[in-house]
Amino acid sequence: MKKKLKIATILIIFISFGWFAYTNLYPSQNLRRYSVYYAHNMEHKKGTHPEMAMALENIKVIHTPASRGIRYDYDGLAKVYNERNKNNGIVPSICATYDQKNTEYLYISPDNNSYIFNADFTLKIVYNHDSANLDPEKSDIDEEELYKEVYKNFGFLVEANVNRKPLINMQKEFNKKYYKRFN
Secondary structure: HHHHHHHHHHHHHHHHHHHHHHHOOHHHHHHHHOHHHHHOOOOOOOOHHHHHHHHHHOOOOOOOOOOOOOEOOOOOOOOOEHHHOOOEEEEEEEEEOOOOOOOOEEEEOOOOOEEEEOOOOEEEEEEEOOOOOOOOOOOOOOOHHHHHHHHHHHHHHHHOOOOOOOOOOOHHHHHHHOOOOEE
């Protein structure tokens, strides 16, 4: 009986160590899990928002806080809904979309507009659902107010991950991979 207990204990220790090594030491997993932290500590040009971009792009592996009125839909695109800020039955939502070349981000606001952001999270196109008007010029959009609205609705994703320090810091590798995208 003691021999079986020793074998089971050793087996559990090896499995635990293997899981720890995979989740914390494996470079690709580390870069994705701590991407918001790395993005926050990377230099980037003004007007880009790498923290939000990384949070949305890696939403399946980062910490996603559970809260009343917040819903995560991982079926297909990973989409986040904030039902606390519903307006006229429209629930704000945000997700990363993938076209043939780049990642883009889609934000549906409570005022019934859809905003598409580039890979560096700069505004690309505005679509008004009421008038079916696609505005690639972004003529009358105050982009700073729009970013504040996005962070008001979904900033909790960044806040929950920006201070999560990895055991092994791979900031240099992250910068090699993403520096051009945000500069």
